[in-house]
Amino acid sequence: MDSTHNSAPCPDAPASPPADFYQAESYTPDDSIGYMMRRIISLVAQGVERELEPSGLTNAQWVPMFKLYMGCASTAAELARQCELDAGSMTRLLDRLEAKQLCSRSRSSDDRRVVNLELTDAGRAAAQEIPAVLCGVQNALLAGFSAEEWQILKSYLRRILDTAQTLHASTEKNDK
Incomplete structure (x- = not known):
């Protein structure tokens, strides 16, 4: 942390002090949780794109379509x-x-700056297929895991995500 930031604990910061599992002198990227998560995300994206290839959807396209579909x-x-x-x-x-x-796309009649979006019938049909593809790719990656291990893994990932979001919000708040 640089000296321009206040090092006092922020009320939104996690209650636990930072861990010291990683040390600069022995750090190897292949053993980093960040690296492993990034590689997993990349491989999941490749798998989803491969499965969606017949529909013509790319990884960049299915995500916004699915978000529209989910409201x-x-x-x-x-x-x-x-x-x-x-x-x-x-x-x-x-x-x-x-x-x-x-x-x-259609311009809002109330505010011309607003562009409203709607999936077409073909878009809804394509988006309906996305959950099955996501489940198939993720289930394939979890082969060999028990239901209990899957739940534990999800709880650990949720903890990391919650901590990351709290730290991010704290940093943004301190930067303002």
Whole structure:
């Protein structure tokens, strides 16, 4: 941490002090949880894209379609936030989905700056297939795990995610 940040504990920070499992002098990326999680995410994405190839959906395209299908967003701006994309990238992605006739865009009659999104019938049909593909790819990766081990793994990952989100929120709050 640099000296410009307050090192006093933030009320939103996790109650436990940081662990010291990793040491700079013995650090190897292959043994890093960050590296392993990143590789898993990459391999899951490749597997999903391979399974969705017959539908013509890429990894970049199925995520926003699924978020629209699940009701996580209804406007281009909301979808960009949900997918962690900038407005320009989202516009280009929506151009491709619209060209494939999987979604439609319409300007809000109340506020012309707002672009409403809707899946077409073909888009809904394609999006309905996504959960089965996600389950198949993830279940294949969990071959050999017991139901108990799966639950424990999920609880550990949830703890890491919760801590990461708390630290991120704390950092953003301190940066303001």
